[in-house]
Amino acid sequence: MNGIAWPLAMLASQLLDRDERDAVLGDLLETNESAWRGFLDVSGLVLRRQAGLWKDPRPWLAALVVALPCSYLLMDVSVSVSCTYQRLVNHKVYGWHWPTGHEGFPLLLCHIFLLLAWSWTSGYIIGSLSRRTLWASTALSLVPAVFCLHMYPSQTLPRLCLFLFLLPGLFGVRHGLQNLRISLRAASFLALAIAVLMLSAWRQQALWVLNWALLLPALYLVGAAVGRSRRERRSGSSPAGHTEVGV
Amino acid sequence: MLGEFEYLLITVAAGLGENAYGAAIREEIEATTERKCSMGALYTTIDRLEKKGLLKTWMGEATPQRGGRAKRMVRVTSPGVRAAKEFYDAVMRVSRGASWAESQTGRTS
Numbered sequence: 272m273n274g275i276a277w278p279l280a281m282l283a284s285q286l287l288d289r290d291e292r293d294a295v296l297g298d299l300l301e302t303n304e305s306a307w308r309g310f311l312d313v314s315g316l317v318l319r320r321q322a323g324l325w326k327d328p329r330p331w332l333a334a335l336v337v338a339l340p341c342s343y344l345l346m347d348v349s350v351s352v353s354c355t356y357q358r359l360v361n362h363k364v365y366g367w368h369w370p371t372g373h374e375g376f377p378l379l380l381c382h383i384f385l386l387l388a389w390s391w392t393s394g395y396i397i398g399s400l401s402r403r404t405l406w407a408s409t410a411l412s413l414v415p416a417v418f419c420l421h422m423y424p425s426q427t428l429p430r431l432c433l434f435l436f437l438l439p440g441l442f443g444v445r446h447g448l449q450n451l452r453i454s455l456r457a458a459s460f461l462a463l464a465i466a467v468l469m470l471s472a473w474r475q476q477a478l479w480v481l482n483w484a485l486l487l488p489a490l491y492l493v494g495a496a497v498g499r500s501r502r503e504r505r506s507g508s509s510p511a512g513h514t515e516v517g518v
Numbered sequence: 519m520l521g522e523f524e525y526l527l528i529t530v531a532a533g534l535g536e537n538a539y540g541a542a543i544r545e546e547i548e549a550t551t552e553r554k555c556s557m558g559a560l561y562t563t564i565d566r567l568e569k570k571g572l573l574k575t576w577m578g579e580a581t582p583q584r585g586g587r588a589k590r591m592v593r594v595t596s597p598g599v600r601a602a603k604e605f606y607d608a609v610m611r612v613s614r615g616a617s618w619a620e621s622q623t624g625r626t627s
Contacts, residue, residue, distance in 0.1 A: 290577050290590070295557055297580070297587030298541035315558035323562075 276306035280313045333400035334408045341393040342412035345436035348386050353432035355379045387439045388465050392488035394440035398447020455496040462489040520605040528602045532594045539589040572598035
């Protein structure tokens with residue numbers, strides 16, 4: 272197998288489970304399929320598998336309800352944190368003041384913690400709900416990025432400031448994909464900490480009303496932990512194959 | 519009741535015995551039916567039949583001719599054999615009297 276079709280088949284097969292990918296690519300090599308037929312075969316299987324995955328509501332939830340709006344809101348918060356940091360540390364004032372333009376260090380720290388926590392919890396939900404449809408959630412979370420990069424005035428902050436949420440978000444996605452279990456206590460503590468800091472920022476008029484939506488992933492974690500602990504209590508068995516995080 | 523392709527797959531897998539795996543099943547189906555069998559149809563049907571408990575699959579050994587990749591081995595379970603027999607019996611019953619089945623059933627239409 273050579274030419275461009277075989278690398279394309281290999282690329283398409285990345286959307287399959289590892290065992291299935293091994294079996295399918297091995298079959299193609301063993302039967303000396305033509306590269307293009309191999310590519311079509313793999314693509315056909317990937318399409319069938321993806322069609323099956325999208326019958327579940329979770330990939331839709333991850334892509335449309337979490338990835339798309341959260342990436343937009345987190346980009347906004349990233350810029351806000353960058354503006355505040357530049358004003359307080361480098362004494363540079365940018366034209367865009369958000370939310371008040373008068374935050375001090377305590378509010379900056381509060382916003383940094385919130386940015387990290389919101390990004391991680393949103394990433395975690397995206398990773399745990401998307402699984403093999405992560406490509407779609409990723410693509411949808413890029414839509415606001417493309418929009419913002421297009422609209423963003425070049426004379427202001429470096430464009431990297433839009434993506435401060437990316438690293439903690441990626442950690443969250445990774446933990447979600449690994450099915451990292453969050454204990455009820457840890458999830459409740461995290462949600463409570465986020466809510467208290469959000470209330471504090473809100474009282475100082477340093478929180479955008481739409482940012483309350485970013486509390487939902489943390490509340491989802493609490494709900495999922497409650498449901499899991501109930502199921503485990505009912506079945507009376509201890510979970511296997513997970514790493515639990517507690518406080 | 520099985521579908522036509524499910525019956526074909528179970529029958530071919532049963533015939534191949536210990537050597538039943540994706541590529542071998544596919545080649546046998548294509549040789550017997552003289553029709554192309556896509557990977558998508560093959561593997562999604564194998565999954566469906568395994569969920570119904572009619573097949574059991576596991577990852578076999580990797581060979582150099584497969585680029586060091588493992589085979590997905592297939593074995594027909596007892597419920598799978600029963601389901602295939604039911605399908606075959608049903609086809610034989612419904613075919614009695616059909617003009618194309620004369621030589622098989624010994625009856626004329």
